[in-house]
Amino acid sequence: MELYLPKEATSRQAIAWLKRFVHDFGLGFHLDTSPDDYSTPDGLRCFNADECRILEDSIHRLFKTLGDELPYEVCAEEATAMLAELVHSKPPLKHHSPVFQQELLKSGTREQIIEWLCWNDPNGCYTDDDSASEGYSPLTLAQVRHIMDEQVRRQRST
Known part of the structure; x- marks a missing residue:
């Protein structure tokens, strides 16, 4: 799972990064959740302190690149596609x-x-x-x- 979104990423690259991240992390990911708050069912943190900073910076750049609404739309589309795959239906x-x-x-x-x-x-x-x-x-x-x-x-x- 790639946590780092390059500073010079274009809109297309930012969208691709976000789709890959959501797909790799899974349906539990939400842009408004702090990386510090993610944990495994056993209670272990998903990201260490350095990874949290990298991911927070990447998400900040993502919003700066794509605006306030598009990142949520991309996450919803990717989550819908993943859910459709789970229930063996094609999206939407x-x-x-x-x-x-x-x-x-x-x-x-x-x-x-x-x-x-x-x-x-x-x-x-x-x-x-x-x-x-x-x-x-x-x-x-x-x-x-x-x-x-x-x-x-x-x-x-x-």
Whole structure:
């Protein structure tokens, strides 16, 4: 587990570092928790004093590089991906929810439904670019709703 985020790290490098750190540390990591507060189930500290300072400095640089909100979003995305892996589902987990699917069918935008269709059927032809490359016109909102409705019904019947 790499505790040190280089001082000259770009935004892309900072995001990659944070994703690796969250993945290596596990679901128990939170940006607001002091490194001093982490311990094993046996009560042993996870980080010694030097490691705590390095990690605190790295997290400070992370916020300086990415701003106040993006680090939390990156942590949430990585934790969701890890959780999805644990339950053998592909992220985002909300896409699996029948409640989410019904809300999306009812009031989702064309772009949101296309995102779900691409997630549900990665080999399908749903985006405007996919349609153009196949010689078709872009799908309308009514068409993407109809396709999603069919896919959801088919999955529920199996």
